[in-house]
Amino acid sequence: MxxxxxxxSPLIPEDLLLRVEAKGINRRDFIKFCTAITAAxxxxxxxxxxxxxxxxxxxxxxxxxxxxxxxxxxxxxLRSNHPTAGELILDLISLEYAEVIMAAAGHQAEEAxxxxxxxxxxxxxxxxxxxxxxGANGVYCTIxxxxxxxxxxxxxxxxxxxxxxxxxxSFGGIPAAAPNPTEAKSVSQIVPGAxxxxxxxxxxxxxxxxxxxxxxxxxxxxxxxxxxxxxxxxYGKRIHDNCERRGHFDAGQYAEAFGDEAQRQGxxxxxxxxxxxxxxxxxxxxxxxxxTSWPIMAGHGCIGCSEPGFWDTMSPFYRRLPKxxxxxxxxxxxxxxxxxxxxxxxxxxxxxxxxxxxxxxAMEEDKVVKED
Amino acid sequence: MLRIYYVWEWPVRICxxxxxxxxxxxxxxxxxxGSPFITAPDTSMYVMGWMRFLHFSFAYLFTVSVAARxxxxxxxxxxxxxxxxxxxxxxxxxxxxxxMFRYYTFTGKKxxxxxxxxxxxxxxxxxIFVLFVFQIISGFAMYGQFxxxxxWDGILGGLxxxxxxxWMRLFHHGVMWLLAGFIIxxxxxxxxxxxKMRNGxxxxxxxxxxxxxxxxx
Numbered sequence: 320m321x322x323x324x325x326x327x328s329p330l331i332p333e334d335l336l337l338r339v340e341a342k343g344i345n346r347r348d349f350i351k352f353c354t355a356i357t358a359a360x361x362x363x364x365x366x367x368x369x370x371x372x373x374x375x376x377x378x379x380x381x382x383x384x385x386x387x388x389x390x391x392x393x394x395x396x397l398r399s400n401h402p403t404a405g406e407l408i409l410d411l412i413s414l415e416y417a418e419v420i421m422a423a424a425g426h427q428a429e430e431a432x433x434x435x436x437x438x439x440x441x442x443x444x445x446x447x448x449x450x451x452x453x454g455a456n457g458v459y460c461t462i463x464x465x466x467x468x469x470x471x472x473x474x475x476x477x478x479x480x481x482x483x484x485x486x487x488x489s490f491g492g493i494p495a496a497a498p499n500p501t502e503a504k505s506v507s508q509i510v511p512g513a514x515x516x517x518x519x520x521x522x523x524x525x526x527x528x529x530x531x532x533x534x535x536x537x538x539x540x541x542x543x544x545x546x547x548x549x550x551x552x553x554y555g556k557r558i559h560d561n562c563e564r565r566g567h568f569d570a571g572q573y574a575e576a577f578g579d580e581a582q583r584q585g586x587x588x589x590x591x592x593x594x595x596x597x598x599x600x601x602x603x604x605x606x607x608x609x610x611t612s613w614p615i616m617a618g619h620g621c622i623g624c625s626e627p628g629f630w631d632t633m634s635p636f637y638r639r640l641p642k643x644x645x646x647x648x649x650x651x652x653x654x655x656x657x658x659x660x661x662x663x664x665x666x667x668x669x670x671x672x673x674x675x676x677x678x679x680x681a682m683e684e685d686k687v688v689k690e691d
Numbered sequence: 692m693l694r695i696y697y698v699w700e701w702p703v704r705i706c707x708x709x710x711x712x713x714x715x716x717x718x719x720x721x722x723x724x725g726s727p728f729i730t731a732p733d734t735s736m737y738v739m740g741w742m743r744f745l746h747f748s749f750a751y752l753f754t755v756s757v758a759a760r761x762x763x764x765x766x767x768x769x770x771x772x773x774x775x776x777x778x779x780x781x782x783x784x785x786x787x788x789x790x791m792f793r794y795y796t797f798t799g800k801k802x803x804x805x806x807x808x809x810x811x812x813x814x815x816x817x818x819i820f821v822l823f824v825f826q827i828i829s830g831f832a833m834y835g836q837f838x839x840x841x842x843w844d845g846i847l848g849g850l851x852x853x854x855x856x857x858w859m860r861l862f863h864h865g866v867m868w869l870l871a872g873f874i875i876x877x878x879x880x881x882x883x884x885x886x887k888m889r890n891g892x893x894x895x896x897x898x899x900x901x902x903x904x905x906x907x908x
Contacts, residue, residue: 545839546852555839571731571738581730590727597856599839623857632857639725640861652861653726656868663872667879673797674883680800683889683904686693 331371339375344410359530359605360542361552373537374411380443381532382435383417384474386460386467387494387503388449392485393419395522398608408529415443429463436477444535445478446528447471450487450494451509452501459501468509475510480541482516482531483507486624489517489548496630507548516541517548521624526605527553547627549599558595558621561603564588582618592637593620600625692904696806699899703771706760707896710823713753714874717826718867720746725864750830757823770807776817778810788814802887804907812880819873822866829863 331350339349353371357364385393397420414420415435416428423431435443449467452459457466475481483506486492494503507515518527531550534542542550559565567573567587574582574591587593598621606613614621623633632641640652699707720742723729731738764773778784788810793799795811803809808816832850835843851859885892895901 546849551839557836560837566734569740570734570736571727571729571740571742572734573727573730575730594857597836597860599836626856627852628855632855640864641857643861643865652864652868653722656865656871659868660871660875663875667875670795671879671883674887680794680802681887681889682802682804682907683693686904687889 331368335371335375342410355526356530356533359526359552360534366537370533370537374533377536378411378413379479379532379536380413380415380435380439381417381446382415382432382443382474382478383419383446383448384432384462384470385418386447386449386451386471386488387501388485388487390419390448391522392448392528393417395607396484396525396528398525408532412444412532415439426463429465436474440477442479443477444532445474445481446484447475447481447488447506448484450491450503450505452494452503453509454500454502471506471509475506475513475515478514480514480516480535481506481510482518482528482541484518484523484528486519486521486629489519490627490629492519492521493630496628514541515548516544516550518553519547519549519625519627520600521629524553524600524602524605524607527601545599549625553601553605554599554625556599556601558598558600558602558615561601562595562615563603564615577618588615588618588620589639591620592635592639594623594626594633594636595621597633598623598626693902694905695900696903697899698768698770698807698901699895700763700767700771701899702759702763703767704896704899706756706763709752709756710760713749713756714870716745716749717753718871720749721864721867725860747834750827750834753823754827754831757820757827761820775808776813776820778808778813784810802884804888806901806903806908809884815873815876819870822870822873826863826866826870829859829866833859833863 331353336346336349340346349371353367353374356374357367357370360366360370362370383393416432418428421428421431449460451457451467451471453468457468460467462470483489487494487503488506491499491503491505491508494501495505505517507513507517516531518524518531520527527550530552531542534540534550542552545551545554547554559568562568564585564587567585568589572581572584572586573589574586576582577591582588582591589596593615595615602613602621603615606616620636622636623629626633635642638651643650643652643655646655723742724739724746727739727742729738763771764776769775774780779788787803787805790799790801791803791809791811794802807813828847828850831843832847833856835841835845835848836851836856838844839848854862881892881896890903891898891901
């Protein structure tokens with residue numbers, strides 16, 4: 320019997336694999352990498368050889384910069400291992416500048432960055448991590464005496480494409496949360512109209528970043544995006560709609576408190592404030608740390624970290640709805656709503672009692688017939 | 692001599708009662724969706740599934756009813772017309788609005804004698820129509836999230852980005868409570884006017900007829 324796989328026959332040419340091996344990359348790891356990344360981009364099996372070809376012969380220059388960040392996205396990427404994605408991609412791209420892992424320091428490092436920018440003008444991929452402070456002319460974040468604002472503008476304008484990793488560079492993230500003292504902004508706010516793709520998440524999922532880079536290497540352009548500039552292959556579905564606890568949601572089985580029987584049974588975390596129903600990300604399918612786990616699997620509700628302004632709009636993280644502005648933290652929308660309805664009922668009740676004692680306002684008095 | 696007026700035509704009455712039924716069902720199922728107060732004892736049950744099914748089904752029914760009523764504003768009689776909901780554009784309407792408002796606040800003695808809506812009620816209904824349309828739009832915008840790129844996401848999904856996903860939920864939830872407050876007000880006022888006006892205010896929404904003394908108009 321013929322299977323789909325036989326028909327498509329996704330063969331990576333032998334000479335390509337030999338060249339890969341000559342670079343010191345394990346052939347099995349390379350095939351696994353190409354297969355996994357093709358799947359991550361939601362492409363059919365037949366694209367594996369195309370992806371392998373692109374990945375092998377192009378070695379795109381990449382500049383990775385950090386502004387107001389915690390380096391969490393760098394960490395997530397460097398610690399990734401799916402299948403050895405981080406290591407492999409580091410062999411397959413030419414990382415010209417990356418603060419976390421480069422050997423150079425100080426003015427030398429900055430010099431290398433500008434040289435790479437000049438040398439690969441219009442060809443390099445720029446990866447931005449962290450938001451850009453714009454308050455007080457950008458003095459809250461400077462690199463080698465240059466503000467993040469100026470640095471970012473210059474690098475984005477000379478890049479072939481810019482990939483924003485993490486929620487900070489994509490949407491402002493935590494630095495931009497109220498009251499946003501540094502007036503932090505996202506890259507697309509700093510350089511509107513540039514070729515930018517957002518990979519929000521706190522941190523970014525390394526698999527999605529790798530797939531985005533590989534997509535650019537394979538097709539020479541960034542993948543299709545949604546309204547918020549996020550690639551559809553990774554942010555095209557709600558967490559809720561792919562969640563492993565969804566069956567319990569539909570059934571009506573909810574954990575009421577951390578550590579209760581329902582939570583131990585793996586029931587839905589909806590009532591504990593899970594924001595899966597309002598968050599678009601592929602966490603349930605791709606997961607983190609070599610596909611080991613992800614927040615909801617580990618027993619904690621989603622906090623909606625890949626949505627704009629998540630720190631302000633997704634909090635309180637253990638409640639379903641945001642707190643109502645102008646009311647105390649303990650006042651939920653329902654408490655206020657019940658109060659409103661009760662106040663209305665009381666007000667009209669009082670009005671009704673008063674109206675009963677009103678004389679001379681009833682109509683058609685002359686038509687009313689008094690029966691014995 | 693008292694005369695019988697046909698005020699509320701059948702489409703107005705049908706839409707009114709479909710709206711009542713839908714609002715009750717939508718509020719109950721919607722409240723459950725926001726805060727599931729029944730916990731299913733068994734995984735084979737489908738409590739939230741049914742609640743959502745009912746919510747979305749009545750949402751479509753409600754949308755059709757509100758749309759039909761808005762269309763009827765342009766083909767129905769003058770009591771059903773869109774002009775009836777903006778009474779304060781005429782001098783008489785403004786005068787009657789103040790008179791009615793003063794009656795409600797115990798600062799005036801007389802009720803305005805109307806065949807259809809009184810100007811204060813009509814203004815409230817205008818606000819209610821705005822809230823209805825808001826609930827329909829915000830509801831379907833959130834509903835569309837299950838299928839990005841689908842019909843509802845295509846026409847309304849941009850609002851989720853503009854307003855923010857969670858604020859949409861909060862507003863949709865808050866308007867439910869405003870409508871609950873309105874229903875209390877509406878039933879009370881109808882009852883009060885039924886007693887004071889003696890013209891069949893309450894039975895009118897069932898039968899369509901009201902009993903009017905033309906000399907008093």
